[in-house]
Amino acid sequence: MSIFRNRREFLALTGAAAGGIALTACGGPGATDEAAGGGEPRRGGRFRALFTGGGEQETIDPHAESLAIDMARTKALFDRLVELDATMAPVPRLAAKWESNADATVWRFTLREALFHDGKPLAPEDVLFTFARILDPKATTHFAQGLLSVIDLKKSRAAGGNVVEVALKRPTAEFPALLGTLGTAVVSSRYADPARPAGTGAFRLKTFQAGRSFVAERFDDHWDGGAYVDELHVLAADADARGNALRAGEAEFGYEMTPTFARTVQADRSVRVLAAKGSTAHAIVMKCDQEPFDDPDVTLAFKLLADREKLVQVVLAGQGVVGNDMFGKGYQYYPEDVPQRTRDVEEARALLKKAGVLNRTLSLYTSSVANGFVEAATLFAEQAADAGLRVKVTTGSSETYFKDQLTKGVMGSHRSGAMTIPNYLNDRLLSTSAFNASAWRRKDFDAAFATARSTTDEAERTRLYGRLQRTVHDEGGLLVWGHPDWLNAVSSRVRGMDAAPPNTLHSARFDKVWLA
Structure with missing residues (x-):
């Protein structure tokens, strides 16, 4: 993967070493409203956005995008319906x-x-x-x-x-x-070569090199008024390089920063962290087609063993909110009236003893593929031991984890970015779902989902999706312990950008930003 791992390599590409834009330290966490985005927008300047790179796998084909850096580039060049x-x-x-x-x-x-x-x-x-x-x-x-x-x-x-x-x-x-999901941007009927895109986006392509750089210029005839900045640069850099470049004034945006970085820059007035509260989901999945998790009492016992507050505080460094064994907290169709599940070791022990599970060693398959996976698995194993249960944590390859997880271990680490609740149910919890990591396969659930999806009355559709979510909460193999905050960061000179969940309209949106 060709990404920048040191300051010299980054400066060489961006041109910052030869007189790039110098950023002034005029705001940070807790700064004034003006520093956070007030004032009158003005045109001009170059905006440099840093993402995790994907090497030669990167693309600007809007229908083949799969990486965050791809999505940022295609979002600049194209629009969705x-x-x-x-x-x-x-x-x-x-x-x-x-x-x-x-x-x-x-x-x-x-x-x-x-x-x-x-x-x-x-x-x-x-x-x-x-x-x-x-x-x-x-x-x-x-x-x-x-x-x-x-x-x-x-x-x-x-x-x-x-x-x-x-x-x-x-x-x-x-x-x-x-039509608002990944890979749905509208292209011209004359579109034939992904290297020569003609979209309707706020920016028009100048240059693109996979794994390295992307430069686009403002498209003045954009239907939504066009961008404020003259040029947009989207660059590949690892997490440390993103943080260092932001703090040194060599970039304006850093995507998916760590909780450690967010703590580190609390007093740094040159950087502002954009935290979209609880925008993703972290979970432990239990395979409902295998013993002992084919018994709903056992899956419930495991949910009762989780100390969610401690997991959020330790694994997420407090940068998140506790989960309630359902995806999509805060999203449309999430049943907010379901009581928050809390820890009850005695009830969990009683259920496990009744099921004959206490003397067994169960495997939890995890990986370093995502921040917090290994730490959460290890901490949960310690929490399960409080009920006399033995959980063995096994760490697998990060390159093939999400494929391997489907066949290895009776439990696994799981995360999901922001998406609609219907899409999550469709992709993760139907009998035919390709990414059904909890092996939750019930024909009655599939039929109820089909009914909800086809119900045109919004109130009734909301009720039906709420019922599906309650079923997963009560009986499914999904232990959603936390919803991490989505952390991005910007230079204090940046205006017009607020925190937003990933995969939404205002996430990594650069046509409305401007530089003070």
Whole structure:
């Protein structure tokens, strides 16, 4: 992986060594409102954003994006029909509005006036071409292919100058939200070469080198007013290099910073940490198709053993909130009225004794692939010992962990970034889900999910998704112990950027930032 591991290498690429922008220390954590984003926006300058690199695997193909650095680059160059807000609810972008028929099998999207970088206006044909490209069976790297397979391309059509009618193979009340997910950006019907993109985004490509750098310039004819900065540089750098560059004034944005970095810069007025509270999920999964977790009493016992507050304080350094064995805290369709599960060692011991589990040694498979995985597994094993239970922690390869986890150990470490609750249930908890790490397979659950997905009445759909979440809370193999804060950082000169959950409209969004 070609990423920058020292200051000299980073400076050589950014040009900072030859007179790059010097940043002034005019604010930090606890600084004034103006330092956090007030004042009148002004144009000009170069904005340098640092992400974990992916080497030669990086791409600017918006339908093959899989890394955070890919997403930042394609977000600059392209727009989606729909984006997701901080609660994971859909909000308009290239689609100004939408409506469906009575059973949510046909959706009509009214497009706003927008121009591609080649000067051609956005048209329904571009949207239909985009869907066809995403769903091309030969394009195995197109991330949204599974989610958008519900589209019936043969029956979809242009329905007027600025209206596209999308027919679906089955009722899908959450279809607009699907269009706000990874790999769904709209491309021109003339799009043929990913190296020469023509999107509708706020920036237009200048140069791109996988694993190294990306430079784009402001597109003045952007439908949403265009960017404030003249140039956007998206660069690959490891965690230490990101932090060092920010503190030295050699970058304006650092993606996914650690809790340790956040503590370190508390008194540093040149850097401001953007903390989106509880925006991701950390869990321990128990495989419900294997003994002893095929017994719901055993999965409940393990949930009762977790000291969630201690896990958050120790593993997340207090940068997060406790979990309640359901995904999506704070998101649309999350049942907030479910009582918070607390630790009860005596009740857990009684359940485990009844199930005959106390004398067994159970394996928990983990890896250093994600911050906190090994630490959480080790601490949970200590907590389980309080009930007389033996948990053996096994550390596997970080390169193949998420694949290996499906076959190794009866428990495993699990994390998820921000996504809609329906998408999480679809991807992780159905009998056919490819990433069903808890091996939760119940036909009644699958049927209830299908009913919720096709229910057009929002109140009833909310009730049905809430019932599904309660079922997972009570009976499933998902021990969600915490929701880490999502930590990014910016230079104190940066204005117009606030904390936002990952995979949402305002996450890593650089068209509205400006430099003081």
